[in-house]
Amino acid sequence: MSGTDKVKYLIVGNSAGGIGAAEAIREVDKKGAITIISDEPYPAYSRPLISEYLAGDYTVEKMLYRPADFYEKNNIKSILGQKVTQLDAEKHTVTLESGKTLTYEKLLLATGGSPIIPKIEGSGLQGVFTFNKLDDARAIDEFLNRYTKRIRAVVIGGGLIGASVTEALLKREVEVTIVEMKDRILNTILDEETSAMEAEALTEAGVTIITDHTAVSINSYFPDEVSSVSLDDGRSISCDTVIIAVGVQPRLDFIKSSNIRVNRGVIVNRHMATSAPDVYACGDVAEAFDFIYKENRLTPIWPNAYTGGKTAGSNMAGIPDEYPGGTAMNAVKYFGVKIVSAGLVIPPDESYEVIREVHDDIYRKIILKDGKLVGMVFAGDIEKSGIIYNLMKDGTDVTDFKEALVADNFGLTSLPDEVRKARLATPPEEYISVVTGIEEPEEVVVEE
Numbered sequence: 468m469s470g471t472d473k474v475k476y477l478i479v480g481n482s483a484g485g486i487g488a489a490e491a492i493r494e495v496d497k498k499g500a501i502t503i504i505s506d507e508p509y510p511a512y513s514r515p516l517i518s519e520y521l522a523g524d525y526t527v528e529k530m531l532y533r534p535a536d537f538y539e540k541n542n543i544k545s546i547l548g549q550k551v552t553q554l555d556a557e558k559h560t561v562t563l564e565s566g567k568t569l570t571y572e573k574l575l576l577a578t579g580g581s582p583i584i585p586k587i588e589g590s591g592l593q594g595v596f597t598f599n600k601l602d603d604a605r606a607i608d609e610f611l612n613r614y615t616k617r618i619r620a621v622v623i624g625g626g627l628i629g630a631s632v633t634e635a636l637l638k639r640e641v642e643v644t645i646v647e648m649k650d651r652i653l654n655t656i657l658d659e660e661t662s663a664m665e666a667e668a669l670t671e672a673g674v675t676i677i678t679d680h681t682a683v684s685i686n687s688y689f690p691d692e693v694s695s696v697s698l699d700d701g702r703s704i705s706c707d708t709v710i711i712a713v714g715v716q717p718r719l720d721f722i723k724s725s726n727i728r729v730n731r732g733v734i735v736n737r738h739m740a741t742s743a744p745d746v747y748a749c750g751d752v753a754e755a756f757d758f759i760y761k762e763n764r765l766t767p768i769w770p771n772a773y774t775g776g777k778t779a780g781s782n783m784a785g786i787p788d789e790y791p792g793g794t795a796m797n798a799v800k801y802f803g804v805k806i807v808s809a810g811l812v813i814p815p816d817e818s819y820e821v822i823r824e825v826h827d828d829i830y831r832k833i834i835l836k837d838g839k840l841v842g843m844v845f846a847g848d849i850e851k852s853g854i855i856y857n858l859m860k861d862g863t864d865v866t867d868f869k870e871a872l873v874a875d876n877f878g879l880t881s882l883p884d885e886v887r888k889a890r891l892a893t894p895p896e897e898y899i900s901v902v903t904g905i906e907e908p909e910e911v912v913v914e915e
Contacts, residue, residue: 584711595711622646623709624646750775796809820834854878
């Protein structure tokens with residue numbers, strides 16, 4: 468196949484960022500041609516739900532991010548199951564693996580992240596998987612369905628991906644061992660106390676957790692079949708399958724050769740524009756403004772991708788809009804332990820103030836710098852964490868009522884009148900949005 472098509476708005480990526488951009492464009496431009504390209508063959512689905520699919524709790528239809536007729540209703544052409552192999556930002560063209568070339572007026576790069584694969588001997592064996600997209604979950608599901616015996620799995624990586632796949636595997640009655648190179652699981656999103664709470668919950672559920680060690684080889688007694696994993700201390704763990712879950716990195720394969728400015732990810736300004744004319748980026752692939760650090764950072768989570776996509780889409784359609792900024796934010800519920808974290812979870816030095824409230828199974832911690840919230844971790848009782856998050860996002864000075872923020876009876880009525888009025892003026896979905904994802908662990912944080 469060859470030839471060239473002309474598109475007004477070309478979106479590479481069919482997840483939260485790409486959909487957010489398409490919706491923003493259609494709000495102001497009902498007719499301009501939109502094409503969405505994805506290397507996955509599926510309509511947009513909620514990627515955080517792949518663990519629910521593997522567990523058997525969700526079908527693909529239930530995972531759809533938008534109704535099946537979304538593309539038709541919004542007059543969007545979708546090219547699914549096709550990779551982009553080349554971008555020529557000067558000529559305003561992209562080339563697909565089929566050889567077809569598309570010319571764009573405006574381009575959005577929403578390519579997401581790809582799994583980090585450490586150099587481990589045997590990582591190419593059958594029975595070794597990553598866990599980043601629906602096809603990964605389907606492949607693991609097919610593997611598990613081949614066996615009648617109880618399967619033993621080693622999960623390499625104790626972050627969000629590792630914990631998510633572990634919970635799904637346990638629901639499938641798989642025996643799981645987690646191997647984490649750092650000293651505790653979920654170390655990038657939780658502090659020591661809440662990490663210990665999750666570790667205890669996983670251990671009580673039957674998971675073996677090994678920290679401070681790495682896997683050095685995946686071994687095979689029979690051709691292409693996984694039999695064990697060897698650790699750096701000489702131990703061997705017998706297993707039938709291995710899930711590599713050490714994190715994700717921005718997907719920059721065809722972008723790096725385009726001369727677009729890239730650091731760890733594609734660098735964008737507050738309009739989500741890249742260094743190339745008419746090219747924008749959002750989501751896991753982009754380094755965008757973090758309102759806690761006041762600088763561009765990778766914050767690969769679902770809500771940030773969608774918000775960044777909306778901003779990009781508006782600007783692509785000629786309506787100036789500024790990205791409000793995002794930050795690390797995660798809502799998790801593994802084995803019944805509900806935890807919400809955002810911003811800094813561990814203060815980097817003594818210039819930060821930490822206020823805690825701990826009793827029974829309740830844990831609340833906020834971190835302040837110069838009277839303003841810069842981080843939070845809530846466990847057990849997370850109902851009011853959305854209010855705290857938005858005080859942090861708004862940069863509200865909480866000096867005069869900081870102790871109230873972790874109290875058992877905290878609520879909107881605990882806030883000073885002028886702050887409360889500002890909060891009440893915010894739609895409820897805005898100040899509780901940090902909690903609504905509790906059933907859907909958010910996109911992963913890049914692990915070093």
